[in-house]
Amino acid sequence: MKIRSLILYSFISSIFLFSVISIWKILSTLQGIDLKNFNFAIILSLGIGISLINLVIGDKLNNYIKSIVFASFFTLIDGFIIQNMPIWYNIGVFGIIIFYSFKIDKYNQKNLELEHSSQSVIFEFLTLFGIVLFSFVILFPFYMMIVTSFKTQAALLINPLDFSINFAQDIKELFKSYFVIFDTYKFGRYILISTFVSVGTVIITLIFAIPAAYAVARLNFFGKNFLSTSILIIYMFPAIVLVIPLYTVFSQLGLRNNVGGLLIVYTATTLPVAIYMLQGYFKSIPKELEEAAIMDKLNWFGIIIKIILPLSIPAISSVALYVFMIAWNEFLFSLMFLDNPNSFTLSRAIQYLSGDAETPRQYLMAGSVVVTIPVLFIFVYFEKYLVSGLTAGSVKG
Amino acid sequence: MSDTLSKIEKRTAYILLLPAVFLVFSIILFPIFANVWISFKEVGLKDIRIPEPRAKKIVKSIKDSSDEIKIIYKLRNSSLILDIRDVKFQDKTPKNVEPVNLDERCQFKSNIINCNFGNWKAKYKENFQIILKNKKGEKINKKEIKSIKPKLSGKSDNILLNTNFTLKNFKKVFFQNEFFDLLMTTFYYTFFGTIGSIVFGILAAQLVNQKFFGRTFMRSILLFPYVGPVVALAYTWELLLDPYSGTLNNLLLNFQVIQEPLNLLGQKYLSINFFGFDLKLRLALTTVIIFEIWRYFPLAFLFILARLQAVPKELYEAADVDGAGPVQKFVSITLPQITAVISILFMIRFIWNFNKFEDIFLLTGGASGTRTLPINVYEQGFTISDIGMGSAVSIVIVALLLIFMFVYFRLLGKRADEN
Incomplete structure (x- = not known):
């Protein structure tokens, strides 16, 4: 196994994981959750850990079982660090790790020995990264436009980060701006x-x-x-x-x-x-x-x-x-x-x-x-x- | 036989083209020539109104005599600059009423007062008075008289049509208008906006050219900023970037990326300490450029994607056989295939970014170091109200544009020769 490919693989994939988790945290913050930190170091080391364990396990475990194990593990630790999170936040994190383990599943020890393997790793994760980032950057202003139109002036001034819409209120109140x-x-x-x-x-x-x-x-x-x-x-x-x-x-x-x-x-x-x-x-x-x-x-x-x-x-x-x-x-x-x-x-x-x-x-x-x-x-x-x-x-x- | 046929064909062609050519000529070409004309004139926004003679009618009763009434016309020339020649005045009176001691400039005939006021200088004002008396000694109806409006007419010069020319505007454009600053700002905006949109266009196209779940969906999303109305998008960004209640600043503060809110659209310079060097970043200009990239990279993306999809798959298969990696494939297959598109895109985007007005106008209004030439046209013409100056700046833009186009078509011609 090439050391360079190994390092690149674990590092790049963890950076990708970190950025997806961060975007999830940003979106959660906008629902009124009090999050203050991206926990760069912890998420990155967790990501590196998971990617390395994935190499060690290889094909010995069924992919689904492996993903669920990784996801539960990660969600537990994440929940331990940032406590008192609503359940949907943790479900989101769980889903992200499932997705992440599916993406890294195809890399095993043999795979990393191939020629150009480090380039392939970079390309694959840059693509994923690009998709996530482009969608986020492009859709965010549109998202903000829609959400803001359903809020009230007072709510916007009290907490500009609270994007949550109260659907329980009267339809006339909800569509008041319109x-x-x-x-x-x-x-x-x-x-x-x-x-x-x-x-x-x-x-x-x-x-x-x-x-x-x-x-x-x-x-x-x-x-x-x-x-x-x-x-x-x-x-x-x-x-x-x-x-x-x-x-x-x-x-x-x-x-x-x-x-x-x-x-x-x-x-x-x-x-x-x-x-x-x-x-x-x-x-x-x-x-x-x-x-x-x-x-x-x-x-x-x-x-x-x-x-x-x-x-x-x-x-x-x-x-x-x-x-x-x-x-x-x-x-x-x-x-x-x-x-x-x-x-x-x-x-x-x-x-x-x-x-x-x-x-x-x-x-x-x-x-x-x-x-x-x-x-x-x-x-x-x-x-x-x-x-x-x-x-x-x-x-x- | 064939001769008459080709004649008919020609005539048909001209008939078919005439409406379109006429419209384009009058709305696009004529204004460009008109700009040249106006730019050599000293014209303000208020001068373009054609001077009109005006009269305000005030009706007053006279004490102790109900059969008489006094009408005061407040006459004036609406223009502060131009004279009106040959002013004619006409007003109707009710039946059985006649004027007393009528002004010698006027005549009364069959219930109509006609006056000839001659020439009115600019700013001319006069209170003109007529006393009306009922012939039968009855009370005069004030309301009836008030309801009739006098008619005035006169001849005047149109300031746009006279032949007084001056070079003042161009002197001002080049020597009093911080011309160099304007040009540099425009250049930064155009150049970095163009480069940025092409780079992101390439990245996005490379992305969507691969197979993944939701690819067509992704392609639609990527075009949203380009097809959305600029007004809506610019205001959304303005709210997003607001230093106090904007989402971006609050997010960055919340996650402790910055300690103080950044006024991204209102601050001209941002000092950055970069390895001991103090760098000054044009902050507002950078933000505006980023907005431009965000809004226009989809166009580059679309063009490049179309080109990428036309690249024969065999090329990549052959490269796989030769053992080329992704980077090598990109450099030696993809890039050469898209250079032609990129150079065309560069020229088109360069020209259009050079002329961009709405985006900056809506985001900053040209404040905090984002004043480009097109913004200057608007400011000179409509904020400072100097139409002549505005036109002169337009002429400078057109001249620069013609140079770009000349280069563009030369390059295009060369490319066509090579192929």
């Missing part, structure tokens, strides 16, 4: 405006983009190459450099504080990407179909409606969803163009709420949940379409 933002802050209206703007943008963009994309994909005309490069270049131009001239012109034309003005700007800014994505797809449709259609004396309108559209449903839905998400999430133009609370979009309304330092944070978070849920829902539900759109090399953000 009732308040819909009653007092007119969020119902903002949802309607945001939906109107986003859906409107999708429809107008598609009406403009489909013919243009068809022309770029299929027809020959002077300046075609120039146009296709321009689409890409224009797409790179940021909103911030458009803001001042648009603001001045829109003020003079009376288009500010007007949802119509917002629709025009959103359509124009999403058009290049829509055209780019659609023309790529249209090019992949076999030309023969259209040639037959020309024989049947169909004009371009007929070709687009009767041949291109039915064949491009996936691409069009992908563009539609993508444009919807851009319009729904857009913030800069709604900040610049909307001053009147009667015409706010959701994003602008939340920013307006936060402008008042008196606004309790749970209302802010309830608003954030309201604006986030539809997008995440659409994303998860239509992920396949969206991901292909995102990777079409045409993403803004």
Whole structure:
């Protein structure tokens, strides 16, 4: 057995164990448990101990029995060090050790003698570590957003670490922040405006983009190459450099504080990407179909409606969803163009709420949940379409 | 025959393109040129309002005579800077009423008072008075008179359309605006944000490219920060990082990682003692960069994952036969396969991060050393209310952007030549 592999194996796996246990402790702290220490040294030595015993036992014991023995052992010691823990905390620790022993089970004395065994150990545990850490870091803010929206200002100030939600209370109390933002802050209206703007943008963009994309994909005309490069270049131009001239012109034309003005700007800014994505797809449709259609004396309108559209449903839905998400999430133009609370979009309304330092944070978070849920829902539900759109090399953000 | 066909084709193409091209031209290209125009002008936020002649109507009764009434019009030019020429005034009166001693600038005809006030200078103000008398000696209804609104019109210059140009804005941009600081902050933000998001993108892609339970679920989760609305995410982070009631600081204090709460978004520098050297870390800027990495690494992840999944499996199998370890496989198979994607990603992200506005604006508002060029555009234009300056900064951004794009397309062209 190689000494280096042995050391790496026990050390890396224990570090992994330590980080998982620590995350569990953090999450438990947020349920109101008083934990003050990660006990780095103890957990690490326990982990090293278990991993070494695992090597010694090897295949002599059934995997399940081995895991249960390890888990009970560890949970007992952990419970002894940090006393008076609720039972669910210990069950969690027990589960983590079961998982950990399954992961280290495949390492035995022979295995560690293989070539590259130390690298494999590192890779395996770094992967596990990565999965745990990435999920934690990404999901935590979302978790906090949701939990905060169910708390009260007083509870948040007394103990900012207490994330536990009291489900036993009255449903009206539990959802109080949501009732308040819909009653007092007119969020119902903002949802309607945001939906109107986003859906409107999708429809107008598609009406403009489909013919243009068809022309770029299929027809020959002077300046075609120039146009296709321009689409890409224009797409790179940021909103911030458009803001001042648009603001001045829109003020003079009376288009500010007007949802119509917002629709025009959103359509124009999403058009290049829509055209780019659609023309790529249209090019992949076999030309023969259209040639037959020309024989049947169909004009371009007929070709687009009767041949291109039915064949491009996936691409069009992908563009539609993508444009919807851009319009729904857009913030800069709604900040610049909307001053009147009667015409706010959701994003602008939340920013307006936060402008008042008196606004309790749970209302802010309830608003954030309201604006986030539809997008995440659409994303998860239509992920396949969206991901292909995102990777079409045409993403803004 | 074929000639007419191609002509028809051309015409069709232009018709199909026209609406889209027109819209993009007017909303995207026109503003970019308009920026150049505005940046050479001294324009404030208040100047962009077109001057209007205004009148406030006040109706007063006259003592001892119920058949007479006094109307005072408070006339003014709404602009403090611009004149209005040829101001016309019109107001209606009820029936059977006529003015007494009407001002010589006005005429009365069939219940309408028409006045010609001539030119009004900027800030012009006048209290204009008319006395109305009922011809039959009856009482005049005050409410009726109040309900009629006078109409005014006039001609004025639009400050945006005149041809007074100045270089003042650009002088200010480069010499009075801490331009070098701005540029460096923007550069740090862009560069480290880009590098960070690509590094984490590679790690995440490498992770998800392996087989494990819940892999598709993991892929969805990794994209959450990217698809979520920036407003919601930025405010959540702001609460999370709050020095007093934020979760992060309280967690760190609870587990005794730090002794004093850190004001992660409000403190410009953090002094760190590093092996006897006193280092000053740009704390708020670092936090903002971390937020940016958190939010945009999913994009890099997605691109790299797509590329990784296209790498032929035989390459790895061959490497296994040759006895290569995981590290060797990564260095000599995976990395060369993804360098092309990485360089494209680097350029795209670099350009977009360079222009990022919302994230910093929502997190810090540009305070504590996080003022980048795009934030400066907003500040100049709408906080200091100097539209001309804002435009000048925009022009600087566009110029830098064009340089980046030139480099980008040159590199892209070279790559295309090589393949």
